[in-house]
Amino acid sequence: xxxxxxxxxxxxxxxxxxxxxxxxxxxxxxxxxxxxxxxxxxxxxxxxxxxxxxxxxxxxxxxxxxxxxxxxxxxxxxxxxxxxxxxxxxxxxxxxxxxxxxxxxxxxxxxxxxxxxxxxxxxxxxxxxxxxxxxxxxxxxxxxxxxxxxxxxxxxxxxxxxxxxxxxxxxxxxxxxxxxxxxxxxxxxxxxxxxxxxxxxxxxxxxxxxxxxxxxxxxxxxxxxxxxxxxxxxxxxxxxxxxxxxxxxxxxxxxxxx
Numbered sequence: 001x002x003x004x005x006x007x008x009x010x011x012x013x014x015x016x017x018x019x020x021x022x023x024x025x026x027x028x029x030x031x032x033x034x035x036x037x038x039x040x041x042x043x044x045x046x047x048x049x050x051x052x053x054x055x056x057x058x059x060x061x062x063x064x065x066x067x068x069x070x071x072x073x074x075x076x077x078x079x080x081x082x083x084x085x086x087x088x089x090x091x092x093x094x095x096x097x098x099x100x101x102x103x104x105x106x107x108x109x110x111x112x113x114x115x116x117x118x119x120x121x122x123x124x125x126x127x128x129x130x131x132x133x134x135x136x137x138x139x140x141x142x143x144x145x146x147x148x149x150x151x152x153x154x155x156x157x158x159x160x161x162x163x164x165x166x167x168x169x170x171x172x173x174x175x176x177x178x179x180x181x182x183x184x185x186x187x188x189x190x191x192x193x194x195x196x197x198x199x200x201x202x203x204x205x206x207x208x209x210x211x212x213x214x215x216x217x218x219x220x221x222x223x224x225x226x227x228x229x230x231x232x233x234x235x236x237x238x239x240x241x242x243x244x245x246x247x248x249x250x251x252x253x254x255x256x257x258x
Contacts, residue, residue: 003030004250009185011176011214013038013195018068022189022242029246031253034185036176036202038195040169041069044141044162050077053136053161057085060159062135064091064121066147070138071100073164093121093147096241116240117220118147131155141165143194168198173207180210187252188216189245193226200230215252219244 008031012019015037023033044050054077057063063084065071071092078084090109092098094116098109112120121127135151136159148158179185188211190196203211212231217238218224224237238248 005029005031005253008032008187008249008253008256009034009179010249011036011180011185011188013188013190013199015039015041015069015195017041017072018191022245025242025246026249029250031249032184034176034179036171036173036199037169038190038198038202039166039192041073041140041164042167043073044165046162050074050161050163053159054078054081056134056136056159057081057088059134060085060088060136061133062089062091062130064093064135064137064147065097065101066093066118066137066139066143068096068100069164070140071097071104073140074138074161075104077163089126091121091124091126093118094240115220117222118144118150122147122150127151127154129154133157134159136161138163166194168201171202173202173204177203177207177210180207180214185210185214186256187249188214189249190216190218190223190227191245193223196223196227196230217245217248217252 005026010026010031011034012023013036014022019035026033090101090106092101092109092111095111098111101109110126114120130151132155134157137148138161141162151158212233215234215236216227216232217236218227219238219240221237224235227235236248238244
């Protein structure tokens with residue numbers, strides 16, 4: 001088997017469940033994955049609020065899931081109510097989120113074909129005229145408000161189904177920093193600004209120089225710009241999702257060999 005990432009040490013900063021998939025794929029391609037989560041996923045601070053939001057499901061025309069995490073965290077509560085109502089239209093902010101819904105038997109999911117963000121979803125013709133429609137938005141606590149704000153401005157009634165929150169992990173950085181200083185980590189992958197902020201906090205002053213000097217791979221220009229503002233000298237913007245990250249890492253590894 002060809003090992004396109006052979007010998008490449010790659011730091012994965014995703015929460016545990018998502019990191020396991022990415023790390024397994026890196027290892028399958030011959031790379032050496034290291035894990036240091038910039039954030040972890042926890043239940044919402046007010047689980048009862050999710051139940052109240054789900055009460056509105058039968059009256060909704062659309063359900064929008066903002067991330068794969070939103071699907072995974074909301075699904076047990078949805079299943080406990082017998083699933084999503086017939087006739088409810090589904091949308092996902094990115095293809096990865098769409099795949100999570102497809103894995104749960106949801107075949108018809110509206111997803112942007114290009115960029116995986118709120119702007120791309122809002123640009124779809126299905127969301128240009130939503131006056132009077134009820135939209136339930138499955139999301140985490142905090143985060144961007146563009147999607148909800150724009151839909152509301154266009155006349156939709158938006159119900160917020162907050163199904164998780166992001167928390168700073170308590171992680172031991174010792175092994176990662178030792179490997180990094182020894183030159184065994186050649187790339188960093190980051191999937192959100194929150195996880196990058198969490199990584200910076202975890203690394204502290206002793207690790208920030210390493211982060212700033214190491215090529216950082218990000219699947220969206222906003223994340224890349226945030227990394228540059230934090231002093232990262234070499235930031236590579238990839239195509240969306242894990243596929244985009246892996247393709248860019250492979251290109252990076254190929255170039256490093258020549």
